[in-house]
Amino acid sequence: MAAPIKNVLNYYNWECNAFDNDMALKKLSMKYGPQGETVYRRMLDLIYSNGFFLEIDLDDLVMILVYNIGSKWINESKVVEILMYCADIGLFEKNLVNKTIWTSYGIQKRYFEIMVKLRRTIKIEKNEYLLYEDVLSAPNYRVIDTLTGVIATFTQDNATFTPVIADKRKEKEIKLKEIKEKNILEELLGNLVIVFNDYLGKISAQDMLIIQTRLIDYSFNDIMDAIGVAKKNKVKNIDYVLGILKKNS
Numbered sequence: 511m512a513a514p515i516k517n518v519l520n521y522y523n524w525e526c527n528a529f530d531n532d533m534a535l536k537k538l539s540m541k542y543g544p545q546g547e548t549v550y551r552r553m554l555d556l557i558y559s560n561g562f563f564l565e566i567d568l569d570d571l572v573m574i575l576v577y578n579i580g581s582k583w584i585n586e587s588k589v590v591e592i593l594m595y596c597a598d599i600g601l602f603e604k605n606l607v608n609k610t611i612w613t614s615y616g617i618q619k620r621y622f623e624i625m626v627k628l629r630r631t632i633k634i635e636k637n638e639y640l641l642y643e644d645v646l647s648a649p650n651y652r653v654i655d656t657l658t659g660v661i662a663t664f665t666q667d668n669a670t671f672t673p674v675i676a677d678k679r680k681e682k683e684i685k686l687k688e689i690k691e692k693n694i695l696e697e698l699l700g701n702l703v704i705v706f707n708d709y710l711g712k713i714s715a716q717d718m719l720i721i722q723t724r725l726i727d728y729s730f731n732d733i734m735d736a737i738g739v740a741k742k743n744k745v746k747n748i749d750y751v752l753g754i755l756k757k758n759s
Contacts, residue, residue: 519558522624524551534599542592545584549592550601552578553612562621563606563613563639568593571612573715586715603641611639618642706748709737728755 525531529539529547538546552575557564564571572589579589597604603614619642703718728736736754740746 517561517625517630519621519624522554522558522620524554534601537599538592538596538601541595545588546592546595548579549575549584549589550596553593553596553602554617557612557617558621562618562642563611565611567610573719577716577719581716606639613639613641615641705734705737709741709746728759732758 529535535547535550538550542549553564556571556574566574568590571593572586575589576584576586593602593607596602597607601614601616602612606613618640622642732755733751736751736758739754740751
């Protein structure tokens with residue numbers, strides 16, 4: 511049985527003197543100091559843990575970054591300002607940023623070079639976001655284009671590739687399963703937002719992130735029971751609910 515395709519990175523290389531040698535990074539550091547450097551490095555973590563680009567609404571992205579860095583150290587308006595400046599100086603591709611896609615030529619170059627070194631099969635889901643086109647002529651590995659359903663195996667001389675049509679039926683079954691799971695997840699998230707908005711009065715950005723990333727692992731009935739306990743004890747705190755769920759699991 512073939513190993514599953516893994517497109518995310520658990521680590522990536524970073525030069526020790528990057529903020530001294532790269533002009534764009536130097537501009538970022540001079541203008542925003544540690545805040546700018548931290549936002550950019552956190553963005554790389556988010557992008558590479560997703561693949562070679564990150565597709566996310568600006569509001570959701572800012573909420574996650576503030577939560578990850580800490581609201582004590584940075585606020586939402588400053589994160590937006592830094593992200594837009596990064597796009598202005600070329601650290602992110604501005605045309606794609608306008609479409610809520612976060613990536614750049616340099617980010618993709620580093621990603622694909624690592625993938626080649628790891629000898630991984632590369633799954634390109636959206637060619638329109640591909641900036642580092644050298645990957646299409648890389649030696650001795652396969653690129654799967656999920657838009658065309660073609661698996662391309664590249665030869666050492668980079669001159670040609672032999673396309674093999676993927677199993678359409680299996681691909682369709684997988685897509686239908688993904689759509690079904692996504693719909694169930696979205697419905698659950700919507701219900702949780704309604705419930706917690708009623709319980710807390712108003713959901714903060716941090717509360718929303720906890721709902722999306724931590725509470726989603728529990729069943730809806732268990733969450734409702736935990737909220738019932740919290741209400742009985744007159745505690746309005748989402749961490750308190752999470753603690754009850756952990757204790758009961």
